[in-house]
Amino acid sequence: MIKEYIIEKGLFSINTILIILSSLMVIFLLNESIPIIQNYGIGDFIFGLTWSPDNNIFGILPMIAGSVIITGLSLVLSIPLAISCAIFLEEIAPSNIKKLFKPIIQTLAGIPSVIYGFFGLTVIVPLIRNNFTGSGFSVITASIILAVMILPTIISVSQDAIKSVPENYKEASFGLGSTHWQVIRNIILPTALPGIVTAIILGIGRAIGETLAVLMLVGNVNIIPTSIFEPARTLTSNIALEMGYATGIHYNALFTTATVLFAMIIILMSICWMIQKRGVGNAC
């Protein structure tokens, strides 16, 4: 009895500590953002075009644009690849290939981002510079590397979604004389869609939050890019670049940047939950 009690209370307090910790982080973020919201207004901060800490001008629209464009482009590159890969592994690949691929994909997910950045720096940057225009430090360079980084997340989560499509739907479709491709397109993909959307949103979360690899490749120039070969700056790289020397209101501006990023991720996650809930409702 006493043992049960200790275990229960122990687990409870660990949970409580975790909840308090994460709440404290959010409170800290918000608290440090207050001076900016009071002095500049959240609207001017978000929609301001100029970021000039020396003159106390703080506008992060170019960085929001940078984050959104780079994330979007990396998704455009990775989604078709990842979903095809998931379909191949679950539906077509013989089991020994599937067994071979699983650890490879997991390893891909485990490589530290600095190594991805380093690879981009030595391979993709010169590739873009020599074959296209610009310095090579550009939106497309960062997007290519980000696309590779989010591939494993999207692949493994969509793979789980495809695996959980009930066998009897597939059998029924085969039984009516469907080709394998018709079963994939008409039964597997629609049924697995909520899971695939979740996979994509997790990928977005990872891409938008990625800092180091992007920082190494994107050029960090604070403009709204007009072409994919131009440099840009993201919300995350802005924080990482300037945190070291920021003081006073500049320091608060970086925290507000983080708050904006946090809000964007919360919105994404809520969309994810909503879609999952709807998906479950449809299946029953």
Added chain:
Amino acid sequence: MKIEVNHFNAGFGNMEILKDINLKIPKHSVTALIGPSGCGKSTFLRSINRMNDLSRDFCCNGDILINSMNIYGDEIDVVDLRKNVGMVFQKANPFPMSIYDNVAYGLRIHGIHDDYEISKVVEKSLKQAALWEEVEDKLFESALNLSGGQQQRLCIARTIAVNPDIILMDEPCSALDPISTLKIEELISELKKDYTIVLVTHNMQQAKRSSDYTAFFLNGEVIESGLTRNIFQNPQEIKTQDYIMGRFG
């Protein structure tokens, strides 16, 4: 003979399931396959439309002839075969779509997109499956809201919509209440006018009531086959006798 099985052996990997099956199934009749669980009757049924091919380690030899064509021959297109040999599963498995789309599904995958034509076939199939009156005014509601018996009849409608020659039924009533079971049995005797039906069943009464021919499977072999009334009234083999008397299985 609609279906003729000659020296058919089948198994998964190293496990032998069916041993030297020989069976003749006549046109426009209901043939019941009976036998204890694990005797291979479902595997045999799924061999007739090559559903077993979906398992990678399935292997077989011998012939199954449908309309005198060996369906395991090289020139056979499995997709065409499955269109021609429909299947109704043990557990009703309508797609998570509307009733209408469930029946229309097979037509659409076979390249029919004319709405008028599809709606005619949907109505005809639902009528044939004795479901039309019950669902007429909710065709565009989800098929998953139907009762178990209705879902199973919907699956039958879905199967006959693609106009098969043969319908395989794998214990179609095992999850249904007696009244729904009765409806499906009536349906089966109605359908045999147009189709050749092979019915796997655990229910001896069902085999007796609704089939013309019966084959008794035991440990992967056909022990005895013939007219249903002969099998039930005057079985030649002692094992058949034991089974239908309920002495084992």
